[in-house]
Amino acid sequence: MPSSVTGDAARAARLCRTADGTLTEGLLHTAAEGPSAVRLPDGAAEFALDGVPEDIAAALAPRADRFAAAALAEPGRPLGDLDLTDESEWKLLEAWSGEDTAPAGEPAHRMFADWARRQPDAIALSAPGTTLTYRELLEYAGGIARELTARGIGPEDAVGLLFERGPEAVAATVAVALAGATAVPLDPNYPAERLRLMLEGPGVTLTLTDGEGPEPPLGAALSVRGITPVADPLPAPAPDVATVMYTSGSTGRPKGVRLTHRGIARLTRDACIDFGPGDTVLHLAPATFDAALLEVWCTLARGARLEIAPPGPQTLTELADLIAGRGVTALWLTAGLFHQLAEHRPDAFAGVRKLFTGGDVVSPHHVAAVLTRHPALTVVNGYGPTENTTFTCCGPLSEPPPPGAATVPIGTPVHGTRVYVVDPGGHPVPPGVPGELWAAGEGLAAGYLGRPDLTARAFPVPGTGRLRGVRCYRTGDLARFRPDGALEFLGREDGQVKINGHRVEPGEIEQAVLAQPGVRGACVLVESDPLGGKRLAAYIEGDGQGLAKAVRAGLRAVLPGYLVPARYIVIDSLPLTANGKTDRNRLRAGESEPR
Amino acid sequence: MSTSVRETTARIWSEVLGTAIDEESDFFLLGGHSLLATQMVARLEAALGVKVTMREVLEYPEFGEFADLVAERADTDRTTA
Known part of the structure; x- marks a missing residue:
């Protein structure tokens, strides 16, 4: 000390030295000074990098020089628009960012129909007192789809699904896809006023029910009980939007996220979500929660069996008995519930080979505990906002995290997905530097229902820089790449919080x-x-x-x-x-x- | 005997809610949410061997009535055992 750099490089470096004076914070802050407010001065001055640790100052100086040179080359350009990565860094980041060039394959419900032809007598779903084979489920769903078509429901018409968790709800979900319509999952425990908002947005005129719960507060109801099955139904052409899922909106109205068939189908092709014949996957998530897409579609599109938990919340004892007693081999548990089950009933996972958890920060301690007890188990930290269809990244762990590990990485992008860690100007930051996580690829939602303003803000297509022309989703989550290329979740940029996996x-x-x-x-x-x-x-x-x-x-x-x-x-x-x-x-x- | 069942129930409520409990205490006004309810039910089962469903927790949010249910069930369990 003091390290010093001269001239304009020092000016850039000084801008970087804020917050606690670290390199990473500093570089982020540099861009935050943009996009247009801060210009480099023309006069050369000398600033000491006092307060900046020696090693960071050493690392900062060359970057600051490059940064300043770039700024001087185009003096009129906002600082926030300048790239902080060099070519070799960008190559590395590109390799870590994943693949979005997945072939546009079959949608999940067509994959399910294929399985129904290949293994008609395999069990597709089971619940207390009910079992349906692949053939039975397809024919039942086909019958419901025919009723929908008979009532004038066509491609991308929105259809409400008002069910407690159960076989009818799953059959109705498949039916809406077969009819080419858009599913709007609802929860009969929600207040009527909330349901009305959820139905109104997408213009739902018809809601499927089991004939027992509440009537939809808007539009007509059609019970799926007693509907005549149709042999070998033909799926209608699959339009773009598969379903509308709601998340909490700061303005007092829930935001409807329009998710696509492609976004769901890419999950069914992910190597980490490897359900298949012989697997029993638990369906526990509420239909209104995007984890239900993983449970239902990745199971039925891959020939596995869906074990449907009884309606309503379960006690830990009931849940443990269900997992062990029904032979569940794969499941999703929201982090909070996973932690509790790991503590009270770790024996529940004896027969499980794949446990997905997430929705909130996953505790390394609990992951270590269950992996030590069940060496054959793989725990997957599944990360992703609804706007990028359930999962953006998956971090599988089959060995306990090292003692003292503070976090469980959220891993690498799922199939057909790219991820970028960017500064406030939307430019990728150098490897290891924290920034906002942006997602791109097949999973991106078509947008928010009836909110082009919000859609444009949340799904930018940068006009300049490394991400030029790439449609992205800004997650609002802070993350960074670890040296092995896995992502680490660092928290939220804004006041938004997650409680029990729900965005609040x-x-x-x-x-x-x-x-x-x-x-x-x-x-x-x-x-x-x-x-x-x-x-x-x-x-x-x-x-x-x-x-x-x-x-x-x-x-x-x-x-x-x-x-x-x-x-x-x-x-x-x-x-x-x-x-x-x-x-x-x-x-x-x-x-x-x-x- | 049922006094100690009541005391144990009150202790568990107090632990998961982080506050003192009286007969009128309402689980869902004093900070209880679904995961804490899950935890409360699990602790109750471990301490007293009494099984309570999540639906019952929602139906009897006040301590007095909830403790009555637990006490009654603890008694029944003993007589049927």
């Missing part, structure tokens, strides 16, 4: 709290629960003993269960910052406990 926008919940009678102000925070998980806490400005209970009841009438806060704190007034905003730090510090 506290803003959406705050709006719903504010709409409740007697509420003067509201703030919804994510906090740790006593067992190390995450939960939502609603701070409510208002009076009265019964307010907490009334607000919760009111929220349950408009929000799906995963968006309803767990803890309610009624206070006289929300603490404010000097700027008049709710002081979240003081709320967190517990300065406003209930009276």
Whole structure:
């Protein structure tokens, strides 16, 4: 110390030296100064790299020189537009980014129909009291599809699916695909108001039901009970959009993500998702959750058996008995549930060969525990936002992570998928540097339903740089490549959180709290629960003993269960910052406990 | 005997919710969510051998009525065992 570089290189380096002074933070920050606000000065000056560790300063200087040279070559160009990678780095990044040149193969429901011809008597699905062979499921679904067609449902018409988990729900899902229509999975436990929003967006006029649950709040209902099967049905031409899945939106309205047949089909071709005849795959995810696409389609498109868990939440004992008792060999568990099962009933995985988990940060400790106990098991950390169809990356682990490992890598891109780690200007960052994870390839959603503005923002097609012309999805997740090319998840860029695998926008919940009678102000925070998980806490400005209970009841009438806060704190007034905003730090510090 | 079943149930609620429990305490107002409910049921089963379904947790969110159910089931289990 002090290392120093001169002139414009030093200017760039100085911009880099922010936050805690590290190289990586610095380079990210450099680009963050863009896109157009910061220009290199024409005067040469000298800046000492004080406060920057020696090794980082040494690594920074040449990059800063290159950066400055590039900036000087085109002085009018925004700094945020400058590339930080050299050719050899880019080659490496390209190799790590995966393959998106997958041939556009058959959609999953056609693959299922092929299996039904190859192994008609193999069991396609089973549930307590029910078993359907591949032939039976195809013919049942074909019968439902014929009814849909008879009612005027054609390609890309949206059809609601309002079922508790069960064989009818799966048959109806297959039927909608056979009819060439777009599936809109719903949850009968959702409030009617929420269901109405979900039906309204895609213009659903007909909803399939089992005739027992609630009626759809919009459009007609058709029960799939007692429908006559059709022998050897022919799938209709498969249009683009297969299904609409909803995620929490910060504006108070859920966002409908239009997912494609290609996006689903690419999952069925992934080497890591290797279900096949002889496998029994658990169906536990709610149909409204994109993990259900993995469970249902990767099973039926690969000739395996789908074991359907009974409706409703299961206790750990019920779940362990189901996995062991029904011979489940592969399954998906949301991270929180995986951790609990690994702790209380690790014996449940004795017959399992592949366990997918994710939806939130996976704990290396629990992965190590189950892998040590069951050496034949592979645990896969499955990462991906709904907008890139269930999985973007998979990180398989068949050996326990080394003791002291802080994270489980999210691995490498799935089939037909590319991933990039980029700076705020959308340019790939050098290997090992943290940045935002962008995805590209076959899995990308067609966009958000009725929201071209959101779609354009979330699915950019860069006009310049390394990713020029590549349609991407900005995940909003921070990640970096490890030296072996596997990706490491580093957290979120914004305030968005995941609770129990569900994306949660506290803003959406705050709006719903504010709409409740007697509420003067509201703030919804994510906090740790006593067992190390995450939960939502609603701070409510208002009076009265019964307010907490009334607000919760009111929220349950408009929000799906995963968006309803767990803890309610009624206070006289929300603490404010000097700027008049709710002081979240003081709320967190517990300065406003209930009276 | 049923007093100790009640005390054990209260202790488990208190552990998973991280707060003191009285008869009117509502599991889903004091911070309980589905994974904590799963955990509570698992601990209850381990400590008392009493099985409670997730649906019952939703049906009896107040401690008083939930503890009655557990106590009743603990008694039944003993007489049928």
